[in-house]
Amino acid sequence: MTQTSVVLTELPAQLEVVGKGVPRVDALDKVTGKAKYTGDFREQGMLFAKLVRSPHPHANIKNIDVSAALAYPGVKGIVLPEDAPDRRMGYFATCDRQVLPKDGRVRYVGEPIAVVVATTSEIAEEAVALVRVDYEALPAIFDAEEAMSPDCPVAIHPMKHTYSKGSAGGAVQAVPEIPNAASRFKIRKGDVEKGFKEADVIVENRFTVARVGHGRMEKYIADAWMEADGTLVVRRAKKGIWRDKDWLCQLFGLPASKVRVMESYIGGDFGGKGWVAFEGLVALAAMKLKRLVRLESTREEDFHDGTMAPGAVMYIKDGLKKDGTIVARETTMILEGGGYTGGGSGQSALCIHNGILACYNIPNWKSDGYVAYTNNPPTGTLRGVDAPRGSWAAESQMDCDAHALGMDPLEFRLKNVAREGDTCALGQVLQHISPREAIEKAAELIQWGAKSEGDGDWKRGKGLGLANYGVAPMAPSDVLVKVIRDGTIEVRHGTDEVGQGLNTVVAQLAAEEFKIKTDRVKVIFGDTLTAPWDYSSSASRCTWFTGNATVAAARDAKQQLFMLAGKRMGVAAEELDTRDGRVFCKTAPEKSIPFSDLFQYESAIGHGEILGKGYYRYQRQPFDPETGQCANYYPTYPYLAYGVEAAVNTRTGEVRVLKVSAGVDVGQPINIKMIEGQIEGGIVMAIGQSLLEEVMLKNGVHVNANFGTYRMPTVMESPYAANIKVESVGKPDPTGLHGGKPLGEMVLIPFFAALGNAIYDATGVRMTHSPMTRESVFWGLRQHANAH
């Protein structure tokens, strides 16, 4: 068995499956109700866990008395901090989170303190109320800028200088000199002071954005049990089986062979299903009780544990020449990280800039991104990993810049848009990019320049936004491709089907290699016992990483197949190709043999199966933490531009999104229908997060932790079907998989500012806080009327 790693350098001329809108391979399971999600499994005799949670935002735990709870009929056991490991967990930036607060301190309201296990979840919940915890309340802080101030009297992680970095934590830095700073990322390109001196006009603004949630339909649920040989098994509605396995091994000091992690179809992720804290709790319970234990969130608990997207405060300063050139940009962006950032938001010190750093050619650039600890619930990654926040500031700023110069916002963007060979803010040379085409397409589809008429109190306006994204290398992918004797091809991958369509993508890729239809491809995933190593469905990496590994594995399997067939047919392997479950001779296609004959023949001499293996890795060049400069930080840069037409009621402040256009550069699309689907979904999620959604906290306590008051868009808030238009404009990226680039993280990013710009176009009101609720637009209109 050989291992190969390929980046395709040529575009296959005759793609038959890739690039087509092939139906999803999981759709039949899902429309018939046969698709299984973690909560659909239910075992006789399983136990149910509920969590004792802190009512304090910041406190020391003095004593935990479980005697009454343990005596409650039906209670089987209680896991306490003393049962938990000391180790702090985190991915990316900082390992700051213990499974249970063994350090004796709670840092947010809702932090788990103990796990009560009983025969039913009702009994467990009743027993939770019987656990008596004595606390010593500590002063708490909830505002990011206050937390970052040198005068802040509260230090939330006084021992943070001792915390280690997460496994993927190369980019962001610890900040020992600021007590409540979790992490920092610096960009220094050119000479920003010189740039500002050369500028004719300086534009400075402050933008803010609220904390928002994933709102994925499936809540957290996890089961854990011990097998007879001492193997810990965790089956959960989370992504990244191998990453979780590694974490659980580290957390509990277990050898790799003694942890098995499983998952099924996942009912939506959007970045909220990566963090292992929840699995750690149920695993602890299973190890202590030696029983099958289920831990399932209520929707309210899902808000506590949901590692939501942090709120942020963003300062941005641009230096402009009269001709419309941007000569310098300086930003300071501070994210409100909550009590723990190990769930991913630590990395956001970098990622908040991720949607803006390759859009325009800006020669002098200085940025500081910070994540601040507060006593709000912890934060983590959410679709775009806070790039939507940075883009909200920067793409709103682009319109402010244009207006300061008296230029049209589209013309101003086109004047500065990144071109082939420009360097981005990280110093990487940009290649195979089409941001100009993306923004031009979005403008064309929204009929930019044609003023739309309002109606009575309703005024209409249009706005644009542009984003790039970097597909994060993070970790390698391995894939296995097995040839089955009936002509079926089996693909085994170790990442996730969270709804994004990865199973369809790998099926298309394998089908293309074997020239079969996708219904002859079987995709196996979701169990570390049977699936090869991969990282997780994160950072838009799967099509690129798992996809490249799939092609490599398929080619390895084909090579073995041709060796076998060649011997049987008396033809050199190089002379052979395959189609529809047969191997044939390229020069004489009538000479062919079905796969089944090969297995019959070869099994007699001991060749039972054909198993191809492929992997993909990406080697990042050295990275300078003082400047953020790196020659190849990201393997590729996709782009997305939105055009938005909105109507604003000038009496009430209500905003309606009427039309949305998208120009997308994902190179050569692998499946255009799934790309449309992800973008359309991103648009409506962004409508929610920019108009309706805000995780409200009062002194660290959730105010709207349910779907009644955390209002997400229904179909009624989304535009009519014909009013969402998506077009692909990219040119194939020859370094990419069949010329394709990734998409998923990008689909929220440029929407927020595009909508804010449309509101400005309609009313002259510049919104500086998202979500742009009816109330905030109303007050914006009022202030604007008073000032003019």
Place this chain on the structure above:
Amino acid sequence: MKQLLQLKVNGEEYEVFAEPWKTLVEVLREELGITAAKESCNTGNCGACTVLLDGKAVKGCLVLASQARGHDVMTLEGLSNGDGLHPIQQAFIDHFAVQCGFCTSGMILSAKALLDENKDPTEDDVRKAIAGNLCRCTGYKKIVEAILVAAEAMKQEA
């Protein structure tokens, strides 16, 4: 205290023991192992637990199981008996109306309740019919389009 409960689900009669406060979706999922209807918000906001009660779309988390006694309950599992798919299911596949799939059962059943009543729905009719079903993946566009295509297909079948 558990009580004996008779339920008719997808044409089959069941007898189960369940606490009287258990909701219909809980009893379907936990006692009968009929799992296509999902639990998500438990406050009637998301529609993932939608089932049909005598052909009307109801939220399984807002109906007590005991209230379903004497009525016909239909879940997604009961939609296509035999080999073929229902036109709504086929349209959901053909028009990419499915992503993560967690809302799909509720969406399809809300669509069925609409199309059984209204053979010729407008886009506005479809929007109203699924306004109680949240989907976080698709942005609804392809779901609306699929339901309109299914309406056409059902008209031609009839």
